[in-house]
Amino acid sequence: FGQRIVVLDSTVSTQQDAMRLAEEGAPEGTLVLAEEQTAGRGRLGRKWYSPRGKGIWMSIVLRPAQPLAFTPQLTLLTGVAVCRAIRRLTGVEAGIKWPNDLLIHGRKVSGILLESATEDQRVRYCIAGIGIDVNLNVEDYPEELSHVGTSLKIEAGLEVDRTALIAAVLEEMELLSKLYAEQGFQPIAMLWEALSVTMNRSVRAHTGQGIAVEGTAVGLDPSGALVIETNQGERIQVISGDIQL
Numbered sequence: 001f002g003q004r005i006v007v008l009d010s011t012v013s014t015q016q017d018a019m020r021l022a023e024e025g026a027p028e029g030t031l032v033l034a035e036e037q038t039a040g041r042g043r044l045g046r047k048w049y050s051p052r053g054k055g056i057w058m059s060i061v062l063r064p065a066q067p068l069a070f071t072p073q074l075t076l077l078t079g080v081a082v083c084r085a086i087r088r089l090t091g092v093e094a095g096i097k098w099p100n101d102l103l104i105h106g107r108k109v110s111g112i113l114l115e116s117a118t119e120d121q122r123v124r125y126c127i128a129g130i131g132i133d134v135n136l137n138v139e140d141y142p143e144e145l146s147h148v149g150t151s152l153k154i155e156a157g158l159e160v161d162r163t164a165l166i167a168a169v170l171e172e173m174e175l176l177s178k179l180y181a182e183q184g185f186q187p188i189a190m191l192w193e194a195l196s197v198t199m200n201r202s203v204r205a206h207t208g209q210g211i212a213v214e215g216t217a218v219g220l221d222p223s224g225a226l227v228i229e230t231n232q233g234e235r236i237q238v239i240s241g242d243i244q245l
């Protein structure tokens with residue numbers, strides 16, 4: 001990872017740039033970084049606030065060998081990588097909210113967007129987009145984010161070296177990808193569960209179909225879906241969407 005790095009000053013979204021590079025044949029691990037994004041994208045059609053110089057806004061080209069059904073596993077792997085990198089570098093105990101929001105004291109510090117380009121059920125490539133609020137100050141947050149977002153600087157009480165954090169994320173991605181290739185999803189799922197703030201909590205899930213289910217999060221299934229046990233003892237898999245803790 002990071003053998004080829006493209007650094008941009010300002011861009012619309014590094015997801016778009018990485019996608020274009022992937023279309024042109026860029027190899028796995030190609031990285032696009034930007035100082036600022038003018039229209040950063042989040043999951044579920046949301047916007048991602050990406051102010052200049054304050055965060056890590058980056059996208060990585062992935063070329064998985066498995067079919068599309070395995071991409072949720074890659075999403076979780078990326079979340080584990082970023083979480084471990086943050087903990088290792090800053091000592092701040094970020095936790096993962098399913099599928100891969102990173103929270104500190106209940107506020108979001110990082111988000112991951114995995115997008116896939118497919119052809120006849122085959123994955124041509126995936127783009128793992130990673131946004132980390134690194135050195136934003138309280139006053140940098142717009143009103144609508146002021147109660148839900150936080151930064152590593154706010155939480156750790158000091159500036160965090162973005163370059164060192166990027167290197168740590170890439171190292172963790174590489175380590176976990178190797179583990180995944182050799183031993184499958186099981187060890188990744190265990191790491192995810194140990195870092196997760198969702199496990200054993202009472203949650204309400206909104207699936208992509210707009211259906212709401214309530215219960216206790218009991219773990220990940222082998223595909224990477226979150227398993228929720230309802231009060232009636234029924235186990236339901238949540239594949240996409242969002243949850244409330």
Ligand code: BTN
Pocket residue numbers: 012013014015037039040041042043044046048050056057058059101110111112113129130131132
């Ligand atoms: C989310 O939590 O909704 C996912 C946010 C992903 C943001 C990153 S920033 C770099 C990359 N480029 C984008 O436009 N989005 C992702």
